Amino acid sequence: MLLTSHYNYWVVIALMMIGLYMVIAQGNLVKKIIGLNIFQTSVFIFYISVGKVDGGHAPILTEGESLYSNPLPHVLILTAIVVGIATTALALALTIRIKRAYGSIEERDIQAAEELQERASSQMYARTPARKEQ
Amino acid sequence: MNESSLLQLALLIPLLALAGIQLTARRENVREAVSLIAASALFFTVTQLYQPMLDGQTIAVHWLDILPGLALAFRVEPLGLMFALVASFLWIITTLYAIGYMRGHGEENQTRFFSLFAVSIGAVMGIAFAENLFTLFVFYEVLTLCTYPLVTHAGTDKARQGGRTYLGILLGTSVGFFLLAIIATWLLAGTLSFQPGGIFAADTSAVLLSVLLVLFVFGVGKAAIMPFHRWLPAAMVAPTPVSALLHAVAVVKAGVFVVLKICLLIFGIDTLQSIPATNWLLYLAGASILLASIIALRQQNLKKRLAYSTVSQLGYITLGALLATSAGMTGSALHIVMHAFGKITLFFCAGAILVAAHKTEVHELRGLGRQMPVTMTAFLVASLCIIGIPPTGGTWSKWYLMLGTFESGQWVLMVLLMISSLLSIAYLLPIPLQAFFGGRQPLETEVGSPTAIREAPLPSVIALTVTAAGCVYLLLYPDVFYRLITAGI
């Protein structure tokens, strides 16, 4: 009983987790973003499943129809999809700039470069004049 | 001119002085004239409060409420007035001395120095006249912060280290314990204003009160009770006038004064006696006295030795306050005054020696009495005052402290006080004696040569003479303060 009534949610959860895993574990920035997409899209699927009503029709009023699926989640998800694509676009743009700046889109390389830069700058400062005694 | 506006004036003069000093920064003489005038004006104003106070008038000022029920307010009460009198009087002298010293020593940033001097004395006034713990705390912190640059005046690494310890301990204790205790008191008693007989309801649990008392005593780091005394020797890196101000007048006295005031007006004698913690705090104070004296014995650097002697003497005052008998309280209050005069003289002498003879170590002082007779005489008198033997005012305070221990049957402490007095003889008296009768020294040859050692610049000499005279005067006429104290307790 629980199976037939909830399998939808469970699959959705599985999808979410795959997405989340990709976001965290993948070292490649673009792959992270794709993961983020999957994560969000599966949330959308969850919402729409919530809006589902057995035997309900698409929420466009037509004569002689009384049972419609819940329009509210649809509206919310329309907004959410837009937000999602907005985020993706921005993230990808960032990735491009990162590639130009670091010459790589692998997390490891970037972190390595970071540490290098940090060390370089501190050495740079080590050479500044020593404190004066009065 | 009515009294409350006098009080206002007493609080504002230092600020006016600050402004004046900043404005006249360019022209040294004017600047220092301003300092001197301000100092005298302040002292005069405070003296004007004396008589009305004794006539039993309530002189109070209410500035503003910081938080509902927490006001920046001031009220003249006997002990506070006593402290204010001493501080403001010694400020004049110290300023006088400082002028001589700073010029003789060619220090940098003199304007900053004098400005902060003014601010710190202002803070002292705030502490002295505070109507409640909150106001007191505010000025306590102000004092800490504005003396920090004075301590680190030299700006060297050593100074910075000293400053760190100074600030670390004073801020740490005040924020960690003192503030906590204050807030707890506020929630417990519903008020923070000082009242004769204390503010705690009779049914407050003794345990809680003990905790509070401990927090207070440790929280007031300026009282330099071991183990929170380290800042005092550390602050020795400061220029001597600062040391004088810090270790004789402003900071340490503020500390012990706060302890005294808390014991008397927050807890009240009766409550204090009923608290278990009082007893072992007493022994802690005792231990602090003894240990400090012993350490002082082993210090070769003059200022260091004086610093540890201060630690031990502060122990006396705290101990007196904790004895919770009228004699003890009187003793500790008197000792605030006596020690102030004695110790400031000693520091003046140390400074004079540094300026004139460029000596900082004890053993270098042999035979110096011939070149610097006045200084060394003053040193002798002051030492006697600290030790507490005639012909100096120190006698009185020590007497009352002994009486206090006697009354409350604290034989152990009584013995302890005697021992430490002997110790203080051991670490103070030799210095002047050797200076006079210590025989010749290789340096002797220098006499007659252009670099011959003679007395320090006149202002300094005047200053230390005056304070030394003060020590003697107080033996004959302790009454000035005694009346206040009896009124206060």
Next chain:
Amino acid sequence: MLAHLPILQVILPLMAAPSCLLIRKSTLVWLFTLAVSFAALVVSVLLLQQVYAVGPIRYQLGGWDAPWGIEYRIDLLNAWVLFIVTALSTVVLTTAHTSIQRELEANRQTVFYTLYLLCFAGLLGIVATGDAFNVFVFLEISSLSTYALIALGKDRRALWAAYQYLIMGTIGATFILIGIGFLYMMTGTLNMADLAGRIPSLSESTTVLAAFAFIFVGICLKLALFPLHLWLPNAYSCAPSIVTAFLAATATKVALYLLLRFTFTVFGVDFSLSHLPLDILLISLGLVGVFAASTVAIYQTNIKRMFAFSSVAQVGYMVVGIGIGTVTALQATLLHLFNHALMKGGLFLALAGLVYQLGGCRIEHFRGLGRSMPWTMAAIVVGGLSLIGMPLTVGFVSKWYLISAAIEQQFWGVAVLVLLGSLLAVAYIWKLVEAAYFQAPADDTRAEAPLGILLPAWLLIAANIYFGIDTRLPVEVTAAASQFLLGDAAQ
């Protein structure tokens, strides 16, 4: 027009943003932005007065009654936060022109101001709305603009910081989305007040618990509460100085507001604090955050980064307040919300002046600053003292309330730890003081920051002192707000 105040608060900057794009000329755009921000400030002041006088205001968007339409609901809490955000934004903006000239290419400046306004509007929208999903939308507006703003930093690290923040922020936002979804699923409504009415009957449902968990974690990500703070230091230290000042003063505050709103209004105090061990959780997280972050701050050589960590620590204090959860404690939190905005606003603006002159703000730049930039350094010192919680500064006020709250509840340990935490602040502030006053400058030229930056910075620093002495406004408002918050949670 008074009737429309609630929506004007948000719509002004929201409509102004696209208009900026049409103006183009950067100086004009700056003035325009400033004007808009100031107008928003005026509106928020009017709102605060109105709410203080007549109680909560409701505004039905599109004329549809809640829960069918979206409604704005302004009570003392969000009126207060709105005031803080608009006020700080206005002050920060006054410096923008000077500082941005140095830190941004000419052709990016217009875009910068547009993004700034969008971020501003987003934050205001989050605070003003009474609809759970609307929160999400405006959260994303502010977040997206924030990512872009951070990425505008000169250093290439800014890009990496922005990317990291984007990933974490989006995860957080999605978590919030999931939580809201669960809530909608269980209650069928998105209106906060309506939710508050329906949740108590469902307090046993694991779905609602999960919803709470997701929303909580999501907000804490935005709030940079201790274990989830990793994005903040990079973001703050790499972003353009103005952005840092703005974010430090407003963004975390808004996130904290959300936390308060959801825990106390939507879920209700008895659900949040009695069903879950949230109080212990919050207090411990907060304290750990205070100590961990402050300790790390001590070892930072990049001062922007140092203050960023200190921000994490300060968030810790506020969260402790929420955890204790009494009226006094909430008041402490709300006070610190305001006070911390003043401190960090002032401090980061002072740093902006530093960056303007020296092109960076590592500890090495502080050598001899006491002599070369006396006023800037003085500002930093005073701000630092306020951060430490010296009396007569705002820092002291909030600390006082927090400790009183702790002791009232007999949490002596908490009280002591809070005090010790403030001592750590002494450590990292004094690092600067010593560098500035005891070390010789690299070059002894006296080059004070331009007035355009110095004056606003000092305005905030002065506010630190003023509100530390005349505490009536914040204390009264926050007292009323926290009572209201617990009051309507009690129902």
Next chain:
Amino acid sequence: MELLLDIALLALLLVTAISIAWIKDLFAAAMLAGIYGLLSAGFFMTMGAVDVAFTEAAVGAGISPLLILLTLALCGRYQRPDRNRARLATALVITVGALLISATTDMPFFGDANAPAHVHVAPHYIHQSMSEIGIPNIVTSVLASYRGFDTFGEVVVIFTAGLGVLSLLMETSAQPGRAIVHTQVEQQSRDIVLRVVAKVLIAPIMLYALYVQFHGEYGPGGGFQAGVIFAVGFILYSMVFGLDAARRVASHGLVQVLSATGVLIFGCTGLLSFASGKNFLDYSALAGNSVTGQHIGIIVIELGVGITVASVMIMIAYLFTGQLRNREAELATDRHQEIPAGAPARSTSTMHSLEQGAG
């Protein structure tokens, strides 16, 4: 039947997701992501969420793969196989997953008509929208009127994203490449078939966009979908006939202005209602009869949405392809150079100047 379809789709989604996570070729991953979008669109269809399906198809299977591909063209196609933080990730995912699963236990049954979600607010929309707003597509009426403010927010979000991308990728003085004309984008356009097909296609696409735009009240669709379709058509044009050709039609500046205009149209429509003392976004103020007012309002704001979405999408496409051509220009001009000129060169140089300032 429906149930089977549902199960099948979900299964496919699962497979796709896993293979995306698995595969190392990002190009394929992007394609799969597109498929994922398409599948979810299908799923939405079976759930009766036609508008959402429409949108997801346009976005999930259209725009976002396109952007990803453009990015890959710049950033390289293959990812390095490394699992950093794999353990942490697994732990985290498991906890979150467990929490979610536990959450499902108290959930109302899937599709249950009496679930709280369907009995509180939603019925009002279903039963009242006709009389209150008077258009058949409930989603549109909720989207545009009941929750019109969310939609306004949504438009602003898109606008924000557009600006963000602009601020990141806009041509800075330091970047070369304006001069270079021979780019991959142009080379494609030599393919005659493509040209013809495109010529034939583009007009109907645009037309369809307009239809979707104005038919939104009656059927699925509306400003957003229309905007996306329009943008896709235009992007197709720019790909086939070259960026410059496209820019000649709609210059960069124009696109920016339009994106702002859309938002303003929406906002001002909302503000109009102040005039007659109504609340923000209360369209009933727009005409004597409130239903007519709603109708007008919805048409206008949908237009605003359409304009903004279309122009932002086009702007983003411009910026991405602009990067692409710069890249190729650089590769063409300075191969000898290790790091490509432009952003990195600038950033490093500024780094330098920073440190000079310090030293």
